Amino acid sequence: MRHTLSIIVADQPGELSRIVGLFSARGFNIETISVGETLDSSWSRVTIVTSGDDKAIQQIVKQCERLARVREVQDVTTRPHIEREMALITVSACAGTARQEVLSLVSVFRAKVVDISHTQLIVEASGSKEKVDTFIELLRPVGITDITRTGHIAINRLSAGVNEPVLEDEAELVSQI
Amino acid sequence: MIVENLALPTNANQDASDALLQPRGAEILIEALCFEGVDTIFGYPGGAVLHIYDELWRARDRVTHYLVRHEQGAVHMAEGYAKATGKVGCVLVTSGPGATNAVTGIANAYMDSTPIVVITGQVPKHLIGTDAFQEVDTVGITRPCVKHNYLVRDVRDLAAVVREAFHLARTGRPGPVVIDIPKDVTAERTSYSRLDHVSFPFVTRKKKPPQSVVVEAVQKILQSRRPVLYVGGGIATSGADHSLRRFAETFQLPTAPTLMGLGGFESGHQLSLGMLGMHGTFAANNAVAESDLLIAIGVRFDDRVTGKLATFAPHASIIHVDIDPANIGKNVAPTLSIAGDAQEVLKQFLNYSEQLSPNVLEQSVKDREPWWEKIREWQRLQPLRFSGSQQQIKPQAVIRELHNLTKGEAIITTDVGQHQMWVAQFYPFMRTRQLITSGGLGTMGFGLPAAVGAQLACRDRLVVAVVGDGGFQMTNQELATAVQYNLPVKIIIMNNGYLGMVRQWQEMFYDRTYSEVDMSFAPDFVKLAEAYGAKGLRATKPEELHDVLAEAIDYPGVAVIDVVVAKEENVFPIVPAGANANAMIVQED
Numbered sequence: 117m118r119h120t121l122s123i124i125v126a127d128q129p130g131e132l133s134r135i136v137g138l139f140s141a142r143g144f145n146i147e148t149i150s151v152g153e154t155l156d157s158s159w160s161r162v163t164i165v166t167s168g169d170d171k172a173i174q175q176i177v178k179q180c181e182r183l184a185r186v187r188e189v190q191d192v193t194t195r196p197h198i199e200r201e202m203a204l205i206t207v208s209a210c211a212g213t214a215r216q217e218v219l220s221l222v223s224v225f226r227a228k229v230v231d232i233s234h235t236q237l238i239v240e241a242s243g244s245k246e247k248v249d250t251f252i253e254l255l256r257p258v259g260i261t262d263i264t265r266t267g268h269i270a271i272n273r274l275s276a277g278v279n280e281p282v283l284e285d286e287a288e289l290v291s292q293i
Numbered sequence: 294m295i296v297e298n299l300a301l302p303t304n305a306n307q308d309a310s311d312a313l314l315q316p317r318g319a320e321i322l323i324e325a326l327c328f329e330g331v332d333t334i335f336g337y338p339g340g341a342v343l344h345i346y347d348e349l350w351r352a353r354d355r356v357t358h359y360l361v362r363h364e365q366g367a368v369h370m371a372e373g374y375a376k377a378t379g380k381v382g383c384v385l386v387t388s389g390p391g392a393t394n395a396v397t398g399i400a401n402a403y404m405d406s407t408p409i410v411v412i413t414g415q416v417p418k419h420l421i422g423t424d425a426f427q428e429v430d431t432v433g434i435t436r437p438c439v440k441h442n443y444l445v446r447d448v449r450d451l452a453a454v455v456r457e458a459f460h461l462a463r464t465g466r467p468g469p470v471v472i473d474i475p476k477d478v479t480a481e482r483t484s485y486s487r488l489d490h491v492s493f494p495f496v497t498r499k500k501k502p503p504q505s506v507v508v509e510a511v512q513k514i515l516q517s518r519r520p521v522l523y524v525g526g527g528i529a530t531s532g533a534d535h536s537l538r539r540f541a542e543t544f545q546l547p548t549a550p551t552l553m554g555l556g557g558f559e560s561g562h563q564l565s566l567g568m569l570g571m572h573g574t575f576a577a578n579n580a581v582a583e584s585d586l587l588i589a590i591g592v593r594f595d596d597r598v599t600g601k602l603a604t605f606a607p608h609a610s611i612i613h614v615d616i617d618p619a620n621i622g623k624n625v626a627p628t629l630s631i632a633g634d635a636q637e638v639l640k641q642f643l644n645y646s647e648q649l650s651p652n653v654l655e656q657s658v659k660d661r662e663p664w665w666e667k668i669r670e671w672q673r674l675q676p677l678r679f680s681g682s683q684q685q686i687k688p689q690a691v692i693r694e695l696h697n698l699t700k701g702e703a704i705i706t707t708d709v710g711q712h713q714m715w716v717a718q719f720y721p722f723m724r725t726r727q728l729i730t731s732g733g734l735g736t737m738g739f740g741l742p743a744a745v746g747a748q749l750a751c752r753d754r755l756v757v758a759v760v761g762d763g764g765f766q767m768t769n770q771e772l773a774t775a776v777q778y779n780l781p782v783k784i785i786i787m788n789n790g791y792l793g794m795v796r797q798w799q800e801m802f803y804d805r806t807y808s809e810v811d812m813s814f815a816p817d818f819v820k821l822a823e824a825y826g827a828k829g830l831r832a833t834k835p836e837e838l839h840d841v842l843a844e845a846i847d848y849p850g851v852a853v854i855d856v857v858v859a860k861e862e863n864v865f866p867i868v869p870a871g872a873n874a875n876a877m878i879v880q881e882d
Contacts, residue, residue, distance in 0.1 A: 141437045
């Protein structure tokens, strides 16, 4: 099963390679990884998507917790959370039906056109992995020439109450398609 | 600042002369080491550590430096020193090859949880990353085999880094820490205040297990009909040997130590089953295989203990106590787990057991009588033994004789292989820190330098390195260190002219294809010892063994004893790799 781990680590040189090295040395796999500052800029949040059974995930968490500069490791997947990923996609589409097709997909997926030439567009999409995957799949027949994806970031949901309706525009969107 | 300087030129001059009075990085390093209680450093100088060695010379009244002959030897000596005392061993080497030569020792310390701090020189900051002379990425190379490492880029961080490094090395599950210091940092000056004010933000969490878990564990033990107590290196590290003994005696638990646990529970105690695992006793391995409860304390379920994991202790619930939470559930899923210090947890077990009514305890002990009968039967059926010989010296007989002559009180160090297993089997260890061996990494060449380090820490004890002819030749240059500093270690070479353990596996599992294990081309070890200024002795016949060993032990200096032993002796019992107790092969009579 896929798990998203959120690792809070001191923002110091070499700390990221300590985490990445631990994954490779112990045979854990990294599907995506993204790193950024937290509220306190002396700490970074490393978000890693990995896969494995519960035993493997527990072991990954414990091994990461052994690192001297790791303050906290959380398996975000175990609690309600929001995950996002961003992609920049270069699509070959000259003026005409191809470009119209791209633009309508952009609109349905609430993506953005961020660059355009006579023959190509660059579009920016963000959302869950599934949404971005679907968007890419639908663009593929038009002609994708390049893709850059950020990897996941995740954050725990606010708990305002159990019955609180949550805004999940992506869920609605994917079911629409 | 400039404005201030213009306004107050006199003060500016004062500042400049103050700055010259400020200590250099090298001096701060030495002060910081002294503050940590370091009075002994094992090291080898080189370009990147010249400033440090210069300062070390000035501080020679406070810190004694031992000049080794190879950096691997320095680290093993620090390990021997640390294992013999529980103190943090300290190593100083230069950049590049100095650091890479130290890596085997660092990895060894990591696997065996030995507290050491290794200071490596580095090229000056402005040369880092330029493939400079004697530059390697030490922090990168050592990262997978240290508890933590540092590249000190700012002299103002140095004191705090040393403070934290020693803290990390000695607390929790101990281990090696590397401090990589660029040469220019050791030359820079900074103001420097007393170190005890240095604080660091990373507090180690020490949690006591909740009483409910303690109660559950003790209840499980009381209900168990076939328990086995499986104990490891954590007993020595946490100083839990006395509590362990009381605990085992209270519940009358059959106790099986690992290789690293030998001495943590007195060998020869009526509750001791002897070592378990690949070359463990018949009784210990069968007891584990049939147990209904395994109480594992300060152990990590290493493959040399468990064999095939899927069928290891198939009927047993498992209580796992270890200070490293990552060890729990890594190889074996325990029924009950306690992440904590062995000594603390055992004390809690004992406190709770004192509240039990004597009847409950008595009944539980009584219920286990059939289990003990079964164990006694295994012990009677297949004791550790070997067939004697009149013609050749049996390696096991060497260990027996050594035990007799040293009255069981020597500190023994070993390399890895057959001789190590014979030491484990035939030298009954009575206390912790008495056996110093390379367990996890299995490093040939560990024994001799480790003995030198242990001898330094324990001047009034007899320290004997038992090594093979292969391993001896990996670090025998440290004989020079031992002789130079008059550290009168005794080195017993169990010389069978083979890489014995590899040969044994080739004999048993590779149709006797002895591929590249013949080591019979070797120097004359007696002459080699003499060349180094040590005493060289040799025993080739069984009748010489006693006198030669006795002469070596009585000799006041370093002695090397070349014991020519039976060439193709095997270690028994043996559980083939990846198998279980039912596949155990025992000594033929």
